[in-house]
Amino acid sequence: MSAGTLYDKVWQLHRVAELADGATQLFIGLHLIHEVTSPQAFAAIRELGLGVRHPERTVATVDHIVPTSSQARPFSDPLAEAMLATLERNCSENGITLHGLGSGRQGIVHVIAPELGLTQPGMTVACGDSHTSTHGAFGAIAFGIGTSQVRDVLACQSLAMAKLKVRRIWVDGALQPGVYAKDLVLHIIRQMGVQKGVGYAHEFAGPAIAALCMEERMTICNMAIEGGARCGYVNPDATTFSYLKNREYAPKGEAWGKAVAWWSALASSSDAVFDDEVLIDASSIAPTVTWGITPGQGIGVDEMIPQLDQIPTAERPLAEEAYRYMDLKPGSAIAGVAVDVCFIGSCTNGRISDLRAAAAVAKGGKVAAGIKAFVVPGSEQVAKEAEAEGLDQLFRAAGFEWREPGCSMCLAMNPDRLEGREISASSSNRNFKGRQGSATGRTLLMSPAMVAAAAITGCVSDVRKMLNNPN
Amino acid sequence: MDNIFPSGAITKISGKAVVLSGNDIDTDRIIPARFLKCVSFDGLGAQVFADDRKELNKGAAGFHPFDQPEKQGAKFLFTNQNFGCGSSREHAPQALMRWGIRAVLAESFAEIFFGNCLALGIPCVQVKQTLILELQALANEATNPNFVLDLASSSISSEGCSWAIELEKGIQQMFLSGRWDGTAQLVANNEALNKTAAALPYLNNLWA
């Protein structure tokens, strides 16, 4: 049984009651909502005759369905328009702040809450979206929920939950140049598989994690769910506090010092007990690329796609399915695999540091012939910052499209999608069959810098070589 | 097909079983994202596994399990490890429920999916690998047998055979008592909610 961990402390602080059947009622400090998983929840509370208990702790934005080429209203897709109109009505009827299009604060829900300073250490954060784990980067306990649970949080700002176990993933060493947080998390999932996290909260710790900036920590926690863990977190430290300082919703003035003291005390104690521990060495990690249909099917860019006999028996049926679906040859190199579409964006890698890393690779280059490459900032703020630095011009000059903020080609709920058997180099988080909008479309997950490298060369390429020999 | 959604106490479920073999079947496959463009769950039943079904049905391998004529009206889904991983979309269990599924037996489940099913009154029962393989083989036999899941006695039976299953006590109680839909219970704890909220520094500016 874990004790003295941040998870335990935050859990205790938010415990409301023990319920008849053994679950705990847990208070939710921040409830984030968006247009896809909330309409049925609002309908349900209306039917029950209930209101929103804490509208001031509920924050909405629109991200999944928004087009990224033109965001003029009404959207050309009437279903998308209806979803946004429903969210707008639900928010205004219930007194909920909606950071809508053109507000300067709109964007992917997991990008905007941190950048506005809404996400803070020690909070419980829930959202009808599995990548809510992202907010754990701040030392919050953050997890995705389904629509029935969105209904519950709207109605009573709490949830029936079972306590998770806590596993510490200790990352030693340092990432090498050209190797990013995305590579680290893909490597962790490759090592641990996509199921090991079920039933656990993952605490990411160790020198390699301490060295990461907040945006990189968000990338790691974002993909905790791909390793099966509903919740991942990093203990708050000086990096966390300096990121939060002066953000719109962060405590100010005298409150700031007190908040920092409270936040600091929440970090896992040095004698904390974990239910499990895993050790990862960051220094040996290469840029990592997925070759299959789960985020666990990844390899270093300098490796060969594994042959069946190199794969544990239990994972072979899935590997065979992946060979068939991806049409990639076991035993062949992943480097050199030609791609059709290059996508930089998403709640995993759509932040300013991601765009900068990709821009450093794209600078002065030209997108290879026949390749569709596009950059989708994670939020209006990210877009503004990037444009102020001239990144939009840099990308455009290199042949990338520069789009408006949204989830875009991370999933297929807006016009951005793969066609037929197209294969993408993508900075998003899921390479599931059909994820990017074509039932037969294929996805190779990688870091934004690696996506930029693929765009310039037309195929999967080792970004380290391009950084060493800039064009 | 009687498709009355679960309500109240759930003690027994009986019906045919459809088999989906494979691990890590994600919610994008259960319900592709384009079907999430809706403000109600009503139309989802027909879309369950839409892309997998379309893909398989055009090949020579025969129908997708959800399209096999003899499986129409089935109440059980028997599948393998980490079922329902990926996206939190409740549209996935909603689509399964609206197609007719009333219980899922698997080697293991992704957590959010498990919780979503619970909130809809769809038991997700975790069983050992040997048992799920046995049940899958039986369900695939030409006789297409009937199964009975008895939540009170923690067993699944078919054709005179019965197997013990392990149910987490609290969850078993939720189904048997009808408390699986817990909103009322949560709302009732009004005072405790106020107390917890009042003690949280970030809610009350206790640090100001």
Ligand code: SF4
């Ligand atoms: S960017 Fe992708 S993973 Fe993130 S919230 Fe949007 S659809 Fe979900």
